[in-house]
Amino acid sequence: MDKKSLSEDCLRNLRGIKDTQDLLSGKWKTSIIGALYHNGKFRFMELKRHIDGIAPKVLSKELKDLEMNRLITRKVRDTMPITVEYELTPQGKSLNKVINAMGEWGVRYRELMMKK
Amino acid sequence: MDKKSLSEDCLRNLRGIKDTQDLLSGKWKTSIIGALYHNGKFRFMELKRHIDGIAPKVLSKELKDLEMNRLITRKVRDTMPITVEYELTPQGKSLNKVINAMGEWGVRYRELMMKK
DNA sequence: GCTAATTGTTACCTATTGGTAAGTAGTTAC
DNA sequence: GTAACTACTTACCAATAGGTAACAATTAGC
Structure with a gap:
């Protein structure tokens, strides 16, 4: 066929x-x-500040997705005020090859596009 | 701050x-x-058959996007009937690290999820 | 003359994505 | 007592993504 x-x-x-x-x-x-x-770790607002343009609602939803798929963990720390820490699981960390490759490729692609 | x-x-x-x-x-x-x-190369219908579930409209649109971003080329060959070949550009090929890493990680992730 | 293949396009519809703006509930600093 | 921080949630809305089904124009085989 x-x-x-x-x-x-x-x-x-x-x-x-x-x-x-x-x-x-x-x-x-x-x-x-x-x-x-x-x-390593980031709190909610830290993430929001570092990821340019993301809305809290969207960040919240994405974090839930990632947690459900066991790529990150959410830890509530009993401080005053309460702080929440997000961290990669071993599963999530094992994505490093993918993420690194994306980072490197993206940097090179941008350079190439700038030249032309 | x-x-x-x-x-x-x-x-x-x-x-x-x-x-x-x-x-x-x-x-x-x-x-x-x-x-x-x-x-290496694929024709439109070959791609459609190999990528399970994709609709022709969607495939067409995705191919246009990829071509616009210079990741693939579209070559019309003057055969009877006309055939169209899609191929990765050097740019597109340079994505291999990303794609390979995604493939390997995905296979391992699936194995892990099966076990549990 | 009918069927099937080629590479798509067109019209239409719906579900999801992602965004804005505001609010909630608790705590702290001025 | 009021502003500001924590981590979100809620209501609402618009744009897009993605899907279905049908069709176009050509050619080949039976």
């Missing part, structure tokens, strides 16, 4: 790509993970 | 992450690039 057909390995890989894409969907998730990756 | 502040390097990196995320936005772009990466 189809002349070219991809191997089992390729198909598994493509499904992996799709899974990752789905988990990192939306405008902000990679930025959040990137920020947490650089800094 | 803000106790924790990220270095110039980190900020550039975060911007790179965001740029990459924006270029790869949507449900299908990484899948398309992944497929092209594995196979």
